[in-house]
Amino acid sequence: MTTSTAVRPAVWLACLSCYNEGRLVGAWFPCDGLEEVSLAEVHGGAENVREGCEEVLGLDSEHLPAGVGEVTQDEAAAWGELFTEVGDSQWPALLAWCEHCSRSLDVNGTPSVVEFEEANQGCWGSFREFVQSWAEDCGLFYGWTEEAIRYFDWDAYERDCRYDFAVLDVPDGGVRVFRDC
Numbered sequence: 001m002t003t004s005t006a007v008r009p010a011v012w013l014a015c016l017s018c019y020n021e022g023r024l025v026g027a028w029f030p031c032d033g034l035e036e037v038s039l040a041e042v043h044g045g046a047e048n049v050r051e052g053c054e055e056v057l058g059l060d061s062e063h064l065p066a067g068v069g070e071v072t073q074d075e076a077a078a079w080g081e082l083f084t085e086v087g088d089s090q091w092p093a094l095l096a097w098c099e100h101c102s103r104s105l106d107v108n109g110t111p112s113v114v115e116f117e118e119a120n121q122g123c124w125g126s127f128r129e130f131v132q133s134w135a136e137d138c139g140l141f142y143g144w145t146e147e148a149i150r151y152f153d154w155d156a157y158e159r160d161c162r163y164d165f166a167v168l169d170v171p172d173g174g175v176r177v178f179r180d181c
């Protein structure tokens with residue numbers, strides 16, 4: 001699988017024992033495959049591992065949801081697994097969903113892919129554009145006359161839809177829509 005490094009989540013893994021003794025020892029690692037990272041790699045070589053070095057902690061991160069904070073190696077690895085599963089094209093959507101919508105978390109603090117996929121309605125030019133497509137998919141106008149459809153109150157319908165969806169602006173234009181937030 002090819003992954004774009006532009007959104008690939010990573011953590012700065014530090015040795016806690018060294019940290020507590022005043023030595024900032026650590027390095028950046030991508031979250032996917034993090035469970036394989038050894039103490040020697042964190043220390044930049046086995047010769048730098050001292051007695052007492054054992055526990056590591058992700059002190060900094062990138063491309064993880066804002067608010068995740070410090071993570072253990074297992075927690076960061078769980079985010080890596082999630083990234084592998086979701087893929088780099090959907091990762092920005094997952095981050096936005098984590099940051100703006102309530103979701104249930106498992107023991108490693110990561111959300112469920114199934115829940116994300118159910119919530120994710122994709123990117124649209126505008127919320128109105130989404131709402132019109134949604135209404136069509138729901139069969140809202142089934143059996144209606146063309147005239148009735150022409151006079152349908154889209155503004156009121158769109159307003160009501162705002163209660164059922166989260167609408168987030170996308171930096172380069174358009175909106176992201178999530179269901180049941």
Ligand SMILES: [Zn+2]
Pocket residue numbers: 015016017018019025043049050053054
């Ligand atoms: Zn150490």
